[in-house]
Amino acid sequence: MESTGNNNRSLNFIEAIIEEDLMNKKNDGRVHLRFPPEPNGYLHIGHAKSICLNFGLAEQYNGLCNLRFDDTNPEKEDTEYVESIKEDIQWLGFQWHDKPYYASDYFDQLYEWAVKLIKEGKAYVDDQSQEEISRQRGVPTRPGEESPFRNRPVEENLDLFERMKAGEFPDGSRVLRAKIDMSSPNMHMRDPIMYRILHAEHHRTGNKWCIYPMYDFAHGQSDYIEGITHSLCTLEFEIHRPLYDWFLDQIAEGDYRPRQIEFARLNLSYTVMSKRKLLELVETGVVSGWDDPRMPTISGLRRRGYTPESIRNFADRIGIAKRDNVIDVGLLEFSVREHLNLIAPRVFGVLNPVKLIITNYPEGKMEEMEVINNPEDPESGSRKVPFTGELFIERDDFMEDPPRKFFRLGPGREVRLKGAYIIKCEDYKKDENGAITEIYCTYDPDTKSGGSGAQRKVKGTLHWVSAQHAIDAEVRLYDRLFMDEDPAGHKDKDFKEFLNPDSLKVLTNCKLEPSLKDSKPGDKFQFQRLGYFAVDKESTEQKLVFNRTVPLRDSWAKKR
Ligand code: ATP
Ligand code: MG
Numbered sequence: 373m374e375s376t377g378n379n380n381r382s383l384n385f386i387e388a389i390i391e392e393d394l395m396n397k398k399n400d401g402r403v404h405l406r407f408p409p410e411p412n413g414y415l416h417i418g419h420a421k422s423i424c425l426n427f428g429l430a431e432q433y434n435g436l437c438n439l440r441f442d443d444t445n446p447e448k449e450d451t452e453y454v455e456s457i458k459e460d461i462q463w464l465g466f467q468w469h470d471k472p473y474y475a476s477d478y479f480d481q482l483y484e485w486a487v488k489l490i491k492e493g494k495a496y497v498d499d500q501s502q503e504e505i506s507r508q509r510g511v512p513t514r515p516g517e518e519s520p521f522r523n524r525p526v527e528e529n530l531d532l533f534e535r536m537k538a539g540e541f542p543d544g545s546r547v548l549r550a551k552i553d554m555s556s557p558n559m560h561m562r563d564p565i566m567y568r569i570l571h572a573e574h575h576r577t578g579n580k581w582c583i584y585p586m587y588d589f590a591h592g593q594s595d596y597i598e599g600i601t602h603s604l605c606t607l608e609f610e611i612h613r614p615l616y617d618w619f620l621d622q623i624a625e626g627d628y629r630p631r632q633i634e635f636a637r638l639n640l641s642y643t644v645m646s647k648r649k650l651l652e653l654v655e656t657g658v659v660s661g662w663d664d665p666r667m668p669t670i671s672g673l674r675r676r677g678y679t680p681e682s683i684r685n686f687a688d689r690i691g692i693a694k695r696d697n698v699i700d701v702g703l704l705e706f707s708v709r710e711h712l713n714l715i716a717p718r719v720f721g722v723l724n725p726v727k728l729i730i731t732n733y734p735e736g737k738m739e740e741m742e743v744i745n746n747p748e749d750p751e752s753g754s755r756k757v758p759f760t761g762e763l764f765i766e767r768d769d770f771m772e773d774p775p776r777k778f779f780r781l782g783p784g785r786e787v788r789l790k791g792a793y794i795i796k797c798e799d800y801k802k803d804e805n806g807a808i809t810e811i812y813c814t815y816d817p818d819t820k821s822g823g824s825g826a827q828r829k830v831k832g833t834l835h836w837v838s839a840q841h842a843i844d845a846e847v848r849l850y851d852r853l854f855m856d857e858d859p860a861g862h863k864d865k866d867f868k869e870f871l872n873p874d875s876l877k878v879l880t881n882c883k884l885e886p887s888l889k890d891s892k893p894g895d896k897f898q899f900q901r902l903g904y905f906a907v908d909k910e911s912t913e914q915k916l917v918f919n920r921t922v923p924l925r926d927s928w929a930k931k932r
Contacts, residue, residue: 384691384692385692385694386425386429386602386604386633386635386692387429387432389602389631389633390403390429390433390602393601393602393631394433398601399601399628402435402599402601403429403430403433403434403435403436403601403602404430404435404436404437404438404469404598404599404600404601404602405426405427405429405430405435405436405437405438405600405601405602405603405604406426406437406438406439406440406473406595406598406600406603407419407422407423407426407427407437407438407439407440407461407468408440408441408442408475408591408594409439409441409442409457410441410442410443410444410445410448410449411441411443411449411450411451411453411454411457411575412445412448412449412450412453412647413453413647413648413650413651413662414453414456414457414460414647414650414662414663414669414670414671415456415457415460415461415669415670415671416645416647416650416667416668416669416670417638417640417643417645417668417669417670417673417683417686417704418637418638418639418640418645418668419460419670420460420464420670420683420687421637421638421687421690422604422606423460423461423464423466424464424683424684424687424688425604425635425687425692426604427461427464427466427468428684428687428688429602430469435601436469437466437468437469438468438469438470438473438598438600439457439458439461439468439472439473440472440473440474440475440594440598441454441457441472441473441474441475441476442475442587442590442591442594443474443475443476443574443575443576444475444476444584444585444586444587444590445584446570446572446573446574446575446584447570447572449574449575450575451575454472454575456662456671458472459671460670460671460674463670463674463680464670464680464683464684465680465684473594473598474576475585475590475591475594476574476576476577478590478593478594478597479577479580479581479585481593481597482585482589482590482593483537485593485622485623486533486548486566486567486585486589487530487533488622488623489550489566489622490526490529490530490533490548491526491530492622493526493551494550494551494552494622495529495548495549495550495551495566496519496521496522496523496524496529496548496549496551497521497524497528497529497532497533497536497546497547497548497549498519498521498522498546498547498548498549498563499521499545499546500519500520500521501544502544502547505519505547505549505565508554509554509559509562509563510562512557512558512559513557515554515555516554516555516562516563517554518554519549519563522551522554522563532546533548533567536548536567536569536582536583537581537582537583539571539582541569542569542571543568543569543570543571544568544569545569546569547565547566547567547568547569548565548566548567548583549563549564549565549566550563550564550566550589550618550619551563552564552615552618558611558614558615559611560588560611560612560614560615561614561615561618564586564588564589564615565586566585566586566588566589567583567584567585567586567589568583568584568586569582569583570582570583570584572584588612588615588616588619589619591603591616592616592617592619592620592630592632593619593620593623595630596620596623596624596628596629596630599628600630601630601631602630602631602633603616603630603631603632603633604632604633604634604635605632605633605634605635606634606635606636606637607634607635607636607637607694607696608637609632609634610634612632613632613634616632617629617632634694635692635693635694636692636693636694636695636696636697637696638690638699639696639697639698639699640668640698640699640700640701640704641698641699641700641701641702641857641858642701642852642853642854642855642856642857642859643668643701643853643854643859644668644854644859644860644867645668646860649860649867650662650667650668650669652868653667653853653868656868658868658871659853663675663909665677665848665850665908665919666850666852666853666875666876667853670683675906675908675909675919676850676906676919676921677708677712677896677904677905677906677919677920677921677922678708678921679708679711679712679715679896681711682707682708682710682711682712683704683707685707685710685711686703686704686707689703689707690703698857698858701852702926705922705926706926708904708921708922709904709922709924712896712898712904712921712922713748713898714748714749715746715749715896716746716896716897716898716904717745717746717752717897717898718743718744718745718746718747718897718898718900719884719885719887719888719897719898719899719900720743720757720790720835720836720837720884720885720899720900721835721837721845721847721882721883721884721885721888721897721899721900721902721905721918722764722765722766722835722836722837722842722882722883722884723766723847723879723882723899723902724766724767724768724879724881724882725764725765725766725767725837725842725881725882725883726764726765726766726767726770726808726809726810726811727762727763727764727809727810727811727839728762728763728764728765728795728810728811728812728813728836729761729762729763729810729811729812729813730761730762730763730795730813730814730815731761731798731812731813731814732814732815733760733761733815734761735761737760737761738758738759738760738838738840739758739759739760739792740756740757740758740759741756741757741758741759741791741792741821742754742755742756742791742822743755743756743757743790743791746898755887757791757837757838757885757886757887758838758840758841758886759789759792759838760838760839760840760841762838762839762840763789763836763837763838763839764836764837764839764842764883765781765811765834765835765836766834766835766901767808769781769787769832769834770782770797770800770808770811772800772808779831779832780832780834781795781797781811781813781832781834782797783797783799783800784796784797784798785797785832786830787830787831787832787833787834788819788821788830788832788833788834789833789834789835789836790821790833790834790835790836790900791821792820792821792836793815793816793817793819793820793821794815794816794819794828794830795813795814795815795816796813796814796815796816797811797812797813798812798813798814799811799812800812816828834901835899835900835901835902837883837884837885838885839883841885841886842883842884842885842886843883843884843885843886843888843889843916844881844882844883844884844915844916845882845883845884845888845915845916845917845918846878846879846880846882846915846916846917846918847878847879847882847905847917847918847919847920848876848877848878848879848908848917848918848919848920849876849877849878849879849920850875850876850877850919850920851872851874851875851876851877852872852875853871853872853875854867854870854871854872855870855871855872856870859871882918884916888916889916891907891911891916892907892911893907893908893909893911894906894907894909895907896921898924901924902920902923902924903920903921903922903923903924904920904921904922904924905918905919905920905921906918906919906921907919
């Protein structure tokens with residue numbers, strides 16, 4: 373049995389179930405899972421957890437995992453979503469078994485099974501309105517009321533159902549219901565709806581159908597058709613499980629049954645995670661699209677600079693639970709910081725530049741300073757960064773009147789320029805508004821990094837770029853999209869009321885070291901002292917654009 377590195381922890385409850393089933397040779401020892409997204413939006417980090425769980429278990433137990441589009445709601449579904457879902461799963465590093473499957477491929481089979489249930493007296497056509505049906509269903513503590521159409525003769529049901537399919541009736545005028553138990557304490561067993569009439573074009577079956585199966589009449593059967601052994605879903609479906617099993621018992625031949633197992637969905641603080649709300653953010657223009665780097669979508673995280681490894685590690689770290697809980701979004705940020713620390717080359721980039729002139733540096737001179745690319749990765753080697761007498765440093769690395777604990781630059785103070793020399797601030801110039809325009813320093817030629825005078829210590833080290841060699845870039849800084857820990861959790865307030873007005877800050881005058889000139893969308897770097905940054909998809913040779921993935925440290929922790 374192969375393992376994905378879970379050897380040093382105890383089994384989670386799903387693994388325990390699977391191992392017991394394997395021991396009992398249930399389903400001939402097969403392990404077959406599926407990830408069943410509805411193609412009505414882009415995938416988010418919660419789906420990523422489900423993907424890692426399903427595909428991860430398949431890998432761990434040498435089993436299979438299907439991708440199945442649960443496309444029974446034609447009105448909200450779209451092939452754009454189908455494509456994005458496939459891309460996201462593969463980007464995370466998983467591959468589905470065989471080809472993508474679609475619940476819509478089973479519409480004919482589902483229809484036949486519905487007819488079988490009618491013939492066996494286990495399903496009937498109800499002519500009542502949705503409202504009337506809901507009313508009769510009642511409340512869990514009291515039995516519901518039987519529909520006046522419940523005991524329709526089989527022949528009449530068959531005829532009506534066929535005419536429903538043929539398009540003879542308008543939307544909402546009739547439904548097909550399972551005849552189970554109107555007094556069951558489980559409301560889902562009170563003659564649940566199997567089919568509804570909907571004259572809508574489907575993204576795959578076009579206009580072939582004007583009746584569509586409900587989730588409950590499609591999901592378990594799809595699992596069954598595909599030979600799924602363990603059907604994992606989130607907790608809200610626990611109460612549907614008796615119905616899932618009931619439908620399977622009506623249609624199954626032999627002993628094989630897929631088994632539904634529920635786990636707690638991922639909730640993240642400071643985030644909304646329902647596709648409906650994410651769609652609302654897209655449609656109202658609050659964000660630039662599904663892949664806006666502030667979105668908790670997989671495509672947004674990817675654009676922001678997250679790596680598949682960091683998301684998989686996050687999913688592993690949070691594990692699975694049987695009770696609903698909220699994970700601190702800081703843990704997701706920790707995971708990407710941890711991975712980028714290992715793989716991201718260190719570079720110099722100045723976000724808010726101010727000119728620094730070294731008055732005793734020979735005019736026209738240029739030195740190439742050898743700088744290590746990544747101390748965490750010995751293989752990554754080093755590069756040469758041009759150094760001259762005119763540099764840019766970070767504006768807030770200088771203070772006219774610094775407090776004692778400020779170890780950066782101020783009048784008369786010394787700092788090391790990283791990978792270069794110790795400099796001392798001699799003077800500075802301001803414009804008519806009082807903003808610093810130039811800082812004048814002298815350097816000590818005996819203090820070159822790596823040279824014999826490199827031992828001399830000063831408290832502060834600054835990053836810098838040579839003014840003459842610097843390349844211009846736009847840098848986008850992101851903060852959390854919401855200011856509230858649970859933006860969707862307020863009864864009388866819309867979640868959009870908690871949007872953070874400062875979630876995006878665009879800096880258009882950034883100066884980067886010249887080695888970044890040929891960087892391509894998706895490339896990732898650590899800008900020294902500032903954080904991790906990724907080249908945006910809008911970046912071009914003419915105009916480089918970077919996204920800050922995360923700052924170096926959790927600056928938000930202070931604000932909470
Ligand atoms: P949303 O609530 O965002 O609309 P959904 O449950 O309707 O999501 P589906 O496309 O039906 O979205 O979900 C596909 C799979 O992903 C399902 O098995 C579902 O249980 C799982 N899933 C969805 N959201 C989460 C989450 N937050 N945590 C874990 N799994 C999730
Ligand atoms: Mg769903």
